[in-house]
Amino acid sequence: MEKPSLEVVEEEVARALSVADPLPNDLKAVFERHCDNLVKLARSLEAAGMDSETIRSAVATLLKTYESDLLKVIEARL
Amino acid sequence: MSDTFRFKLDDEPGRLAALRRYGILDTDPEKDFDDIVALVKSIFSVPYAAVTLIDADRQWMKAAVGMAPMECARDDSFCMHTIRGLEPLSVESALDDPRFIDNPFVTSATHIRSYLGAPLTTPDGYNIGALCILGTEPRVFTEADKAVLVNFSKVVVSQMELRQAATRDALTGAMTRRNFEDQMADMVSGDRSGSLILLDVDHFKSINDTFGHPAGDEVLREVVGRLMACIRSGDCVGRVGGEEFALLLPEASANKATVMAERLRRAVMQDPLAALENQRITISLGVAERRDGETAEAWLKRADEALYEAKRTGRNQVVQAA
Numbered sequence: 001m002e003k004p005s006l007e008v009v010e011e012e013v014a015r016a017l018s019v020a021d022p023l024p025n026d027l028k029a030v031f032e033r034h035c036d037n038l039v040k041l042a043r044s045l046e047a048a049g050m051d052s053e054t055i056r057s058a059v060a061t062l063l064k065t066y067e068s069d070l071l072k073v074i075e076a077r078l
Numbered sequence: 079m080s081d082t083f084r085f086k087l088d089d090e091p092g093r094l095a096a097l098r099r100y101g102i103l104d105t106d107p108e109k110d111f112d113d114i115v116a117l118v119k120s121i122f123s124v125p126y127a128a129v130t131l132i133d134a135d136r137q138w139m140k141a142a143v144g145m146a147p148m149e150c151a152r153d154d155s156f157c158m159h160t161i162r163g164l165e166p167l168s169v170e171s172a173l174d175d176p177r178f179i180d181n182p183f184v185t186s187a188t189h190i191r192s193y194l195g196a197p198l199t200t201p202d203g204y205n206i207g208a209l210c211i212l213g214t215e216p217r218v219f220t221e222a223d224k225a226v227l228v229n230f231s232k233v234v235v236s237q238m239e240l241r242q243a244a245t246r247d248a249l250t251g252a253m254t255r256r257n258f259e260d261q262m263a264d265m266v267s268g269d270r271s272g273s274l275i276l277l278d279v280d281h282f283k284s285i286n287d288t289f290g291h292p293a294g295d296e297v298l299r300e301v302v303g304r305l306m307a308c309i310r311s312g313d314c315v316g317r318v319g320g321e322e323f324a325l326l327l328p329e330a331s332a333n334k335a336t337v338m339a340e341r342l343r344r345a346v347m348q349d350p351l352a353a354l355e356n357q358r359i360t361i362s363l364g365v366a367e368r369r370d371g372e373t374a375e376a377w378l379k380r381a382d383e384a385l386y387e388a389k390r391t392g393r394n395q396v397v398q399a400a
Contacts, residue, residue: 024248027240034236041229048222050121058117062233065110066240073244 008052009042009059016063027073034066086203087162094134095312096204098264100242101257103131103138110237111141114209118230119143122194122223124211129198129234130157131207140207145188154182157208160195166224167208169193171216183212192217194224196231201239209234247317249295250302258316261326262374269371273335275325276381277342277363280393282321289354294321296353301361304345308338324381332367332398339363339396347394360394367399 013035023031038059045055086092097103111129119127126144130137137155139147152158159177160167172178172191183190195210209231245257253261265272279285279301286294298321305315305323314326325342327335343361350356364384368377384399391397 026246026248026251027243030236030239030243034233034240037229037232037236041226041233044222044225044229045121048220048226054121058121061113061117065113066237069110069237069240073240076244 006042006046006055008056010039012056012059012063013039016067023070023074027070031066031070035063038062087164087205089204091312093161093204093206096200096202097131097133097206098261099314100206100238101245101260102140102238102241103133105140107141107147108241111234112143114230114234114237115141115143118209118211118227121226122211124213126190126212127210128212129207129209130155131198132158132161132205137207144212150182156181156183156190156193156212157195157210160208160210161197161205163197164199166194166196166219166227168219168224170218173216189214191215192219194219194227196224196227198231198235198238200235250298250317251306252302252323253314253316255316255318258314258318258324258326259374261314261316262378265326265328265368266372266374266377270328271331271368272326272328273330273332273365273367274377274381275327275335275339275342275363275365276318276378276385277323277325277339277361278319278385278389279321280360280362280389285354285359293353297351297359300351300353301346301359304348305342308342308345330367332365335365335367336396336398339365343394343396362388362393363396364388365396365398 017032017035042055042059045058115127115129128142129140131140132152132155135152136149137152137157138149141147156169156178169175169178170192172181172184172193178184190212192213192215193210195208197205198207198209199205209227245254247254279297282294285297302315302323305325309315309325312328316324318324327338330338343363347358347360350358362385364381366377366381366384380399384397388395388397
């Protein structure tokens with residue numbers, strides 16, 4: 001049976017957060033806030049009647065872009 | 079925490095300073111913001127979506143879809159109304175709303191008839207812009223629509239925070255030297271008045287040698303925390319060297335900046351530090367007001383000379399540049 005979209009989103013965000021441990025504290029806090037916002041966004045999209053695929057795709061896009069930017073910030077600080 | 083405390087709707091200078099701290103105005107398009115407006119447009123099935131920022135007298139778009147990013151007069155902006163409130167602004171029929179019936183985006187070929195905007199609220203409570211959708215037909219927006227747009231607006235702000243983090247010193251949270259110099263360059267290119275304070279932690283090498291580098295790091299964090307607690311909204315603090323910091327005080331005369339520098343000196347030395355076995359630290363400060371037409375380099379040099387004089391003549395004091 002297909003997992004509910006919110007569960008998939010929360011798993012995806014948890015996966016992203018699990019690799020956040022080595023981040024400097026300031027970036028970790030910013031990243032955690034972003035992930036929290038993505039979960040809230042997914043919940044509101046579900047409440048607005050959006051289909052699972054739209055929700056998963058939206059969150060995956062936003063998370064992927066953010067992770068790429070995060071790497072750039074870390075590189076800029078090295 | 080009350081809304082009155084968290085949201086600073088009536089503090090326009092503070093709001094503009096918050097906007098400038100993000101260093102995002104007049105920057106090139108970026109994929110992350112473009113992705114967000116594209117998603118928003120698709121989810122709401124509207125012709126236009128945008129991330130707007132409200133400057134002193136204009137609205138500037140960081141990202142837009144359905145139209146080219148552009149700027150317009152602040153008075154012509156729908157989002158200018160959005161940033162005045164805490165909640166999303168919904169305009170279901172612009173032709174029936176006296177605020178927008180004569181708006182150029184309504185009367186021109188753009189033919190805007192409906193609008194929903196969610197303020198971009200910074201963590202310190204300023205509405206610096208909005209995430210908005212615009213339609214060419216009247217439309218009723220549900221509470222669920224508003225909740226979705228509000229959550230997208232929070233994603234925009236957290237994306238902006240990440241962007242800003244690149245400009246912050248990881249240890250202290252002060253601006254990086256490069257970003258601080260950019261702020262100075264902005265002031266100089268706009269020929270705006272203001273003062274610069276350069277300061278240095280006294281005997282920092284000895285602190286590191288005696289108490290170790292972790293204690294030295296704690297001292298730097300503590301100094302910045304105490305500086306931040308003293309400054310006005312709109313002032314900037316940057317780490318410009320190992321134990322050297324700089325403050326930019328827009329519109330402050332030399333005398334006002336000297337009063338501020340003295341307040342900083344006292345604030346830093348006031349409480350002992352646990353990391354230094356309850357010893358106090360002191361700082362030396364040099365103050366220079368920008369002269370008419372002065373370059374950033376010349377201005378910085380005068381502040382540096384004043385700081386050198388403060389160190390040379392005994393430390394733990396403020397010296398104003400000639």
